[in-house]
Amino acid sequence: MTKIPAITSTVQAANEVYKLPPKLFDARCKACWFVAAVLLLVIASFWSLNLKWAQFLSLDAFARMGKFLGELLHPEMNPAFLRKLLTASLETLAMSGLVTRMTRPAGARRPAWCSTRCAACPSWCGRRCC
């Protein structure tokens, strides 16, 4: 009984234009321009720095690196040296502890500007506020 609709321009498309994903590049898309700028910055950096890859990947460099790494495999275990190292590490620990104590007095809680939510946490708080 129903009439078969004629195939004309009134037939609906399976995917309307607004349902299609956006074009990959659009002149008004700020993110596209930003990504392009970052890529340009990276390429320009590598191009302008004149990195000496050939020298770094040469046999001579590998030999020197290997020699150095070989030295690393035999750590100095002399007791006198270890005692000196202990003093030095205690000094390092004391310095970091003192600075932390000076910038954050005893008993102080986490600063108010470091909220507990990561998303609202300024990057310079470090990860400690999360």
Place this chain on the structure above:
Amino acid sequence: MSNATVANAPPPGPGPSNPLLRPAVRDPAWAGRVFWALAGLVVLWPTLVLTEFKPWVLLEPGSMKPALRFLGDFFPPRVDAQFLAMVARETWRTVAIATAGLTLALVLAVPLALLSVRVLSLSALAGRMAFLPSVVRQCVRWILMVLRSVPELVWALVFVRVVGLGPTSGVLAIALTYGGMLGKVYGDILESGEAHATNSLMRNGSGRLQAFFYGLLPQNAAELTSYTVYRWECAIRSSAVLGFVGAGGLGQQMDSSMKMFNGAEVATMLIVFMLLVWLADRVSAWLRKGLA
């Protein structure tokens, strides 16, 4: 003490003798607080001795004079065209070292972070993670730890011995140290987020990379981006420090200006640094707003 307690206590109710109606107005944790404050003071003394912390040396007559003269030189900063052109060139070198180093660090950090994230484990979906994957993840974490526990200055000194003076050693040093830092923090960020969407995707048969791209990454994109931009800012600063050991860039110029006690030149370079940090901060804020 007791007078204050009485003064601060609420007005006596119908039963003044009932202790439940008159709670003690004092800090219930005061014993612990006093103990830890005293313990802190006791630890403070050897700390002060070990660090030879003597701020009064600063106040002795004559000790501040050279420093003050150097600081007085800061104004006015040197701004003639020839010097500015040199500063611009070296600034670009510094930014390029930081950018190249951070790019290589990302090449290192992203795969390692993906390998170490425990949320992306299929076997952990049903109870405990299997033995081999957990060992692999722990090993990757150790690799990241080794990479970042050697300071970039030490890496730079090693590479200066291998490839000689120049930006190559700076780039490699930043790449290795920052690769370790970025990999660790990326892993932590991805693990600390809400894992529900990712788990649901994987439970319903998606691959781990798919779960990462459709669940984990969109959820944490803002924070990952802002941390990366912050690390770029740190890389700019540390490429300045690496310049002091001969890795090129603004730091090398600053080193020579410092050695000649030329405060005006140092001031100009410090202003450039502030501008760079400000720029990184703006970019980060804009990206966070876009991605949040």
